[in-house]
Amino acid sequence: MLKENSINPTFFKPSLNLWVLLDWIFPPFCVHCQKIGYEICPECWNGIPRLSNTLTCSRCGKQIVKGQTCRVCRDLPPAYDQLKSWSNYDDTVREIVIGIKYQRRLGLVRYLTPALADLIRNWQIDIDVMAPVPLGEKRLHERGYNQADLIAKPLARTLHIPYRPTTLRRVRETRSQVGLDAEERRVNLNSAFAAEPEICRDQSFLIVDDIATTGATLDACAAALREAGAKSVFCLTVARTNLSPNSNPKNTEVRI
Numbered sequence: 001m002l003k004e005n006s007i008n009p010t011f012f013k014p015s016l017n018l019w020v021l022l023d024w025i026f027p028p029f030c031v032h033c034q035k036i037g038y039e040i041c042p043e044c045w046n047g048i049p050r051l052s053n054t055l056t057c058s059r060c061g062k063q064i065v066k067g068q069t070c071r072v073c074r075d076l077p078p079a080y081d082q083l084k085s086w087s088n089y090d091d092t093v094r095e096i097v098i099g100i101k102y103q104r105r106l107g108l109v110r111y112l113t114p115a116l117a118d119l120i121r122n123w124q125i126d127i128d129v130m131a132p133v134p135l136g137e138k139r140l141h142e143r144g145y146n147q148a149d150l151i152a153k154p155l156a157r158t159l160h161i162p163y164r165p166t167t168l169r170r171v172r173e174t175r176s177q178v179g180l181d182a183e184e185r186r187v188n189l190n191s192a193f194a195a196e197p198e199i200c201r202d203q204s205f206l207i208v209d210d211i212a213t214t215g216a217t218l219d220a221c222a223a224a225l226r227e228a229g230a231k232s233v234f235c236l237t238v239a240r241t242n243l244s245p246n247s248n249p250k251n252t253e254v255r256i
């Protein structure tokens with residue numbers, strides 16, 4: 001048995017040891033299957049349906065069955081250059097996103113960061129600045145943090161890309177996107193964002209968010225960045241809801 005004075009006095013100092021201690025008192029459990037000892041266990045993590053081997057629209061990242069771009073992007077190209085997502089929005093990813101968004105489970109972000117960093121490296125795009133999709137003041141106040149910021153910040157640090165979380169701001173509160181179809185979402189978000197010209201001029205951006213459904217939020221962000229002088233705008237989300245051409249985004253749970 002350890003005597004009191006034999007405990008290494010540095011034990012409680014490094015934050016890593018504090019996390020080890022907290023993990024011992026409150027062991028993590030898998031977000032999907034609840035297996036003890038993991039934020040997400042290897043089986044559940046490996047079962048997430050990545051989009052890297054799937055045919056997707058080269059512009060908006062939506063799954064398509066043939067060709068290069070989807071009909072929507074051909075008819076009405078978005079303001080961003082490209083939108084990519086890491087995975088399909090299945091049950092496990094939904095639980096990861098909810099864990100980060102409502103329970104602040106930062107241990108889950110530590111799994112996502114290297115996976116998203118790999119995606120960006122393979123993408124081979126030039127990025128000058130990274131920024132999150134901003135929350136409105138009211139929602140930021142209610143939740144206390146922006147989940148897109150929790151995802152984007154460690155990613156920018158890993159990739160050594162300058163991170164400017166105040167690049168975009170919401171200039172008006174928007175109603176929830178839940179229950180709106182694609183056109184209603186676009187109208188709802190029209191001029192909802194503004195960007196700082198001093199940060200944006202001639203810069204190439206990567207904007208990060210948790211989920212994309214129709215991509216309307218990222219399209220509105222990209223439009224604000226372009227208006228402020230951005231050279232190019234790329235968008236990345238953790239997940240993409242799998243909408244077939246005939247499915248209705250009204251039935252899809254998304255944030256705003």
Ligand SMILES: [Zn+2]
Pocket residue numbers: 030031032033034035040041042043044045
């Ligand atoms: Zn599991």
Ligand SMILES: [Zn+2]
Pocket residue numbers: 057058059060061062069070071072073074
């Ligand atoms: Zn498309």
